[in-house]
Amino acid sequence: MDLTEVLRRRRMVRAFRADPVPADVLDRVLGAARRGPAAGNSDGTDLVVLEGRDQTRSYWDVTLPPGRARDHFGYPRLLDAPVLVLPIADSGAYLRRYSEADKASTGLGESEERWPVPYWTVDTSFAAMLLLLAATAEGLGSLFFGIFAHEAELLGSLGAPTGRRAIGTIALGWPDAEADAARPGLSASRPKRSLDEVVHRGRW
Numbered sequence: 001m002d003l004t005e006v007l008r009r010r011r012m013v014r015a016f017r018a019d020p021v022p023a024d025v026l027d028r029v030l031g032a033a034r035r036g037p038a039a040g041n042s043d044g045t046d047l048v049v050l051e052g053r054d055q056t057r058s059y060w061d062v063t064l065p066p067g068r069a070r071d072h073f074g075y076p077r078l079l080d081a082p083v084l085v086l087p088i089a090d091s092g093a094y095l096r097r098y099s100e101a102d103k104a105s106t107g108l109g110e111s112e113e114r115w116p117v118p119y120w121t122v123d124t125s126f127a128a129m130l131l132l133l134a135a136t137a138e139g140l141g142s143l144f145f146g147i148f149a150h151e152a153e154l155l156g157s158l159g160a161p162t163g164r165r166a167i168g169t170i171a172l173g174w175p176d177a178e179a180d181a182a183r184p185g186l187s188a189s190r191p192k193r194s195l196d197e198v199v200h201r202g203r204w
Helices: 003-009 023-033 052-063 076-080 091-097 119-137 148-157 177-182
Strands: 045-051 083-089 141-145 169-173
Touching: 003 119, 023 045, 023 083, 023 119, 045 052, 045 119, 052 083, 052 148, 083 119, 091 119, 119 141, 119 169
Parallel strands: none
Antiparallel strands: 045 083, 083 169, 141 169
């Protein structure tokens, strides 16, 4: 599948079959995430990968506990996704890198506040996007979604080092096309702006 076809097919999937993703397929998808740019080659992105019912259940038990919230969750087949990937950003990797001799003059190694844009978030987002595209190329479905209120509790339960941030979660698996089509995302029908509306050539 060429890039144009991958871009055309990529979409957010909210209903999955529980069938496992073969290890070689998953490794190719995860490997693609490592191909993104990173400021100063700081290499501050990690991926926490949860596979199989036991591991994914522990995720949902923290972020969507059994009870009323789960009983009324609008996309129950999302919980069938056999793989969950958390892209984790490490701001400390950037501070350490920009404290090295070739970068120290920028002052960016002094604190997070010195960065006008938090590139650890930007670069981890690049990695997440590449992962989504690679999943599409492999015929998998994927969904990026936020963790919101449960991030600290979740990262603690996973043993993540202090100071790391999860930019979200990516569900991966084989899409259940019929179930997914029956309940599209609430924003699915919202039109995208045209190229001429998005692109400003020369000036705004």
